[in-house]
Amino acid sequence: MSQQPTIIDDVQESDGSARVSSTNSRRVYIFDTTLRDGEQSPGVSLNLSEKIQIARQLALLGVDIIEAGFPIASTGDFEAVRGIAREVRGVAVAGLARANFKDIDRAWEALKEAEQPRIHTFLATSPIHMRYKLQMEPDKVLEMAVEAVKYAKKFTSDVEFSAEDGSRSDLDFLSRVVEAVIKAGATTVNIPDTVGYAMPQEYGNFIRSLMERVPNIDQAVVSVHCHNDLGLAVANSLAAVQNGVRQVEGAINGIGERAGNAAIEEIVMALRTRKDFIGLNTNINTEEIYRTSKLVSKLTGMIVQANKAIVGKNAFAHESGIHQDGVLKERSTYEIMNPAMIGINQDNLVLGKHSGRHAFRKRLGDLGYELSEAELNKAFVRFKDLADKKKNITDRDLEAIVEEETRSHVPVKYIMEYFNITSGSTIKPMAMVGLLSNDLLLQDTAFGDGPVDAIYKAIDKIAGINCTLLHYSLDAITGGRDAQGDVTVKISNEKGKSFIGRGVSTDILEASAKAYVDAVNKLVYEADRREE
């Protein structure tokens, strides 16, 4: 791999902002484009208040620059950039503009109230884009790029120029463009891999060669902006960083045009976790990563895949017994990052059919159960049977297993005999329930807020109890139209003691009724014992 950059401290400019010569800093600037390129994801459209909410969270996360939008694109985009520029402090706010005066004027109009406004102007430099899209000769492109930067510079000292499709550009021509735009005043030059075509080593070498060729390169921060068409956006960004780049552009959760942008959370955590290897820092408050990811996912509607690095639901979950045992003994056996660093505080041991006794005992311990070795072994067998049938084993399932193991001696006072429901859109649901007790059929009726509630109230009347329903959950044990409904309820008596009940049936009302009767039997047994 390429050589490490020389490491010295950041320097502060007279305006207080850190502007550094690319290879000389330990610091990598994080330029977030979730609200611009991220919003270019098909199907994503954020309104003003959603964009401001995300921008505020990005500021908390500690990104250095928020690209808030492309002001000329629409009134909505203009207002979002202006709103963020006005309201979000402590971070640079950028607006995108094509290399023309009209776009730059509009961008400045939106940005002018920002604490640190940045105009980001761009123009493609690859033969394919210049010939077919722009339909311009390279010299004209160079001239337009310079004019755009000079014009933007009239408004703000902070001007970024992006050579769109930079990675597919001719190195000599690109070097001329980069040198010229820096001379014109660009303080950041970005070399995007616009179509996600580059390979990490190739891109790293390309960036290094470019930086070696441009004599005034030290007067600007060199940046990259990688797309994920071949799944290499993060790898390419890191290769560029290792070759001297000090600004990385990306989006939260990797959203963006087509296959998306480099995922900021992955770049940041790679730099943090492998600081021993790369030797560079960011200013990111990593504990805010998970919250930011959740917010972006919720507001954009772009679901994060479970196995997505850093922020996916499974990113820190261990399901296999051998891994769980290792993690319980020493986390670093299977965890290269502490999830708390990312702001994830959930339990990372997921119980399933591949789990072992160590994890099972630990979870039961967390739920407050201390089982003898024999009880644990019996419960573990039942747990494995259930895990073979059911994908997600919940804490309620575990409680039900333990309850059944440790309270299996509870005599069954009531047996569900039948229930009938009267329900409809214009009447309050009513249930008639029959329970057998010592061969006697006990019946009663009750109204409820729904059919399940009506059944439960009728059962309460028959058993003469007054209890509180603490929890109700319904899972499908098997898939398909004939799926078995598995209901777990948790009720408590007037002293606050809780009892779990379970019922299984293809009819979910029947499963609900059976679960409740099961819990009620435990509750009345406890009450009868107290009276004796």
Ligand SMILES: CC(=O)SCCNC(=O)CCNC(=O)[C@H](O)C(C)(C)COP(=O)(O)OP(=O)(O)OC[C@H]1O[C@@H](n2cnc3c(N)ncnc32)[C@H](O)[C@@H]1OP(=O)(O)O
């Ligand atoms: C790699 C990127 O992500 S670039 C950003 C992509 N994002 C977007 O395009 C989202 C916002 N875009 C829009 O709302 C619209 O495309 C607008 C408002 C910017 C422009 O709309 P229109 O004026 O109708 O033009 P349209 O989008 O059809 O075509 C783009 C025009 O800009 C030109 N152009 C493209 N890039 C640049 C550039 N960087 N600088 C100057 N001109 C450019 C094209 O050559 C084309 O010009 P032509 O009309 O002379 O052929």
Ligand SMILES: CC(C)C(=O)C(=O)O
């Ligand atoms: C506008 C530029 C930076 C871009 O989004 C790209 O090249 O992908």
Ligand SMILES: [Mg+2]
């Ligand atoms: Mg892009």
